[in-house]
Amino acid sequence: MIGSEIKFSDDSAQKDSRRRSCWTPKSNSEFWLTIIWIVVIPLAGIITGMVFLGLGIQNRESSKDLDSSVDFVQLENKCTISEITFIKTIQKTGDKGKKTGCEDVYQYWFTALNLQDEDPVYQNITNDTFVSFDKHQKRDTNDCSRSTRVDPLLEVNDEVDCWRPSQPGTDLNKWYRCGNEECIKVFPPADDVDRARNIAGSQYLGGIIALSVSSGMLVIGSVITWWLRKKYYPETIASNRNLPTARFLWD
The missing domain is CATH 1.20.20 (F1FO ATP Synthase)
Incomplete structure (x- = not known):
């Protein structure tokens, strides 16, 4: 073989x-x-x-239907600033501890009179004093130690425009910042819309x-x-x- x-x-x-x-x-x-x-x-x-x-995709979807002119109504009476509270200063840092921004945070207390005349939902409200969300105000410099605290945007006794939800008692879009349960706002809700779309756009672009x-x-x-x-x-x-x-x- x-x-x-x-x-x-x-x-x-x-x-x-x-x-x-x-x-x-x-x-x-x-x-x-x-x-x-x-x-x-x-x-x-x-x-x-x-x-x-x-x-970015998720936040673009949740913010694309925002319309402050539909979701909120300007109150007939102006609101009066009754108190301004300084909360804290925030030093922002980036990679390796580099200082990238400085912000001062304030709360604005205000009175909104005659809400009962605006909508029946407000009939049981006994307190006409409300507080804003924490308002972050940027300084001109990135280093907090090299600058002083910025002044508040408003002053006590200022009479300003304010807004309420167009449908009180219903859930609002998550992008609307509310400092009180009724979401009576002393800062324009249109600012929240711009902020939402800027954040969503930055996340989307950063991801790409x-x-x-x-x-x-x-x-x-x-x-x-x-x-x-x-x-x-x-x-x-x-x-x-x-x-x-x-x-x-x-x-």
């Missing part, structure tokens, strides 16, 4: 062994560089981009940028890894592979 057997030369066996270990890094630094380029940084960027893009940059990093990382592989392990590149020599042994 005639049998056949294929045996590889020692040189071919060594090359095959090197091929099996082609992903073994030459050093720890090379290994971590590859992992960071291909997995950690791009993956983190892609996840961040997807989160911001998702929030993060996804685009991260995808580019993934491509660049793949090219660099291929170059390192070609440089240190040329036998693993298809164009440089040599077929192993074989010899037949006949019984």
